[in-house]
Amino acid sequence: MKHFFRTVAKVTVPPLLYVLMRIIWFSTSKKFHFISPVGEEQHVCVCWHGELFMSPQAYREIHKKQLASAIISSHFDGSLIAGTLKYLHIRPLRGSTKRGARQVLLQAFKSIKAGEEVLITPDGPRGPRHSMSDGAVGIALKSGLPIFIMNFMAENYWQLKSWDRFVIPKPFSKVDFYLQSISLEGMDFEEAKAFLSERMLEHTILQ
Structure with a gap:
């Protein structure tokens, strides 16, 4: 019975979630702050897991036609996320940099070689919230x-009681997006992780 309900959910939830995401997107007042220029060059793209409701849509607003894939866990909730991101033309790479790391990293490098941008949530798939895994920096x-x-950051929002404190802006509220391109060139691994974490925490909802 559990398998049946999960199968049904995989078919029905993604389109409903996508419609809800677009309703919120078009009903909010959005302002884009480019902390540093983000050009058309290929990137590794990151957002916190709790910001997945809006950040992939912001990605598509900035890079409308860029080929893209996203590292998404092989768990059931990852299937729902993968199905939803397909509507934004973001191809799923199933796995995580914690479980099945070798396979998913090989997929990521193949995607990059093919010209895709790879999207990653450094604290996914299960946290802790705002922690920095090795995947994004390593890639x-x-x-x-x-x-x-x-x-x-949203002026008014709902926040789920999930591990990632998932944020959903309320309709007709103001949403400020903070976008930046950074280079890790010349840094060692731990220095790069600390630097990326610091920059990602500058403009996010911390509570």
Whole structure:
């Protein structure tokens, strides 16, 4: 019975979630703050797991036609996220940099070689919230690509009691997006992780 309900959810939830995301997107007042220029060059793209409701939409607003894939966990909730992101033309790479890391990283580098941008939530798939896993930094250092950071802060919002404190802006509220491109060139691994974490925490909802 559990398998049946999950199968049904995989079909029905993503389109409903996508419609809800677009309703919120078009009903909010959005302002884009480019902390540093984000050009058309290829990036590794990151946002916090709790910001997945809006950040992929902001990504598509900035990079409308860029080929893209996203590292998404192989868990059931990851299936729902993967199904939803397909509507934004973001191809799922199933796995995580914590579980099945080798396979998903190989997929990521193949995607980059094919010209895609790879989207990652550094604290996904299960947290802790706002922690920095190795994946995004490792891919950026190995590929030599800059990192496109996407954050947002909403004037009025709902916040779920999930581990990631998932944020959903309320309709007709103001949403500020903070976008920046950073380079990790010349940094060692731990220095790069600390630097990326610091920059990602500058413009996010912390409570």
